[in-house]
Amino acid sequence: MKGTLVALDQIKGRAAAALVIDGQVQDFLIDPSEDGPALPGTIYRATVDRLIKGQGGVFLKTPDGNAYLRGAKGRAPGETMLVQVTGVTEPGKGIPVTDRLLFKSKFAIVTPDRPGLNISRSIQDEDIRLALRAAVEPLCEDDRMGVIIRSIAAEADPLEVAEDTAEMLDLAHAMEAERTGAPQLLFNGPDAHHMAWREWGMPDDVETEMGCFEHTGVLEQMEAIFADGMALAGGGTLFVEPTRALVAVDVNTGADGSPMAGLKTNIAAARALPRALRLRGLGGQIVVDFAPMAKKDRKQLEQVLTAAFKKDTTETNLVGWTTMGNFELQRKRERAPLFAHDLA
Structure with a gap:
């Protein structure tokens, strides 16, 4: 297909x-399940509960429990504010939020308090840029609201982009009018179907x-990722094991006993790793135990890893090699982890 x-x-x-x-x-x-964490993008009206001395953050009260806001200097207990969920809530921790709201849709992102109209630099056709600017600029009368036109807008009718932008501006203004009052859920983050429309x-x-x-074979493929190891090109196997503290990844060469088996298998694993993590929704600290190979080949493997994760949309920091010879990554938790029982 x-x-x-x-x-x-x-x-x-x-x-x-x-x-x-x-x-x-x-x-x-x-x-997530009905009692699961709030979806990223959810907006609350929250109240400052207590300041965390030495960390520059505050705990907030929301209808769904405590939230944690970093970099919140100058906030006072009892103060009311709008916040937006930025990621998945880890067990035993507060909901991660920001006070810098974004209103994101398929073609546009509205940025309150960051004015100006910006068109994605990946749109290089000057005629398309001019058409998009002409369609959207009349909407940018409020000097408090900024608009970013996303790269996918190059494939759409400028009028459709303008309509999408107008909807986000209306939503942003509606949220701005909700700054006072008791803690309340104001807007639910996008569900899986909406995210698919928006991001794919x-x-x-x-x-x-x-x-x-x-x-379509989707269920069969998804169930296969929870089998005993993911088969790699060339005969190796990739094992992904999430734990409470980190995600452990093990790479085995299989039956190949040639001198270059380790490097070949590791390159295949590096190319497969972003997909393996993405399909399982895994983030946080990730430690990879690559198959044995010569130290001189590490640079080549790092280049393959960099290229593989560059294509991935989730923010991932390639930390590097540990003293034990493992490779460490730090990946943003953008979605709840997927487990085999979620599919059964």
Whole structure:
């Protein structure tokens, strides 16, 4: 199956979406359970509870429990403010939030208190840039609101981009009017289906029929990632084991006993790792135990890792080699981790 397919379905009553490219699932989203954490993008009106001395942060009261805001100097207990969820809430910790709200849609991002109209630099066609500016600029009358036109807008009708921008501006103004009052949930973050529409570009086809994960092979592929190891090109195996403290990754060469087996398998693992982490929704500290190889080959492997994660949309910091010879990464927790029981 060639081309790009977006499949929208449900699993156990939870909205789920899969991005399939040339027959292989490249990304997968599923909503948390009803009692799960707030979705990133959710907006609360919150009240400052207490300041954390020495850390520059504050705990906030929200209808869904405590939230934690970093870099909150000058805030006073009892103060009311708008905050937005930035990532997944870890067990036993406060909801991670920011007071720098973003209103993000498919074609535009509205940035309160950061005025100006900016068009993605990846849109290099001057005629397209001029058409987009002409369509959106009349909407930018409020000097408190900034607008960023996303790169995907180059593939859309400028009028459609303007409509999308206007919706985000309306939402931003509506939220700004909600700054006073008791703690309240004001806006739910986007669910899996909305995120698929927003972030997965212009697919060749979209499947929305209930049960489409079955006949498109999505469910079979997702269940396979929880099998005993992910098969790599060349015969090696990639094992991904999330723990409470970190995500452990092990690379085995398999039956290949050639002198270059370690490097070849490690290169295959480096290319497969972003997808393996993305499909499982894993983030935080990641430690990779690569197969044995010569130290002189580390530079080449680092280059492959850098190229592989450059294509990934989740912010990932390649920390480097540890004294024990493992490779460490730090990856942003953008979504709740996926487990085998979520699919069964």
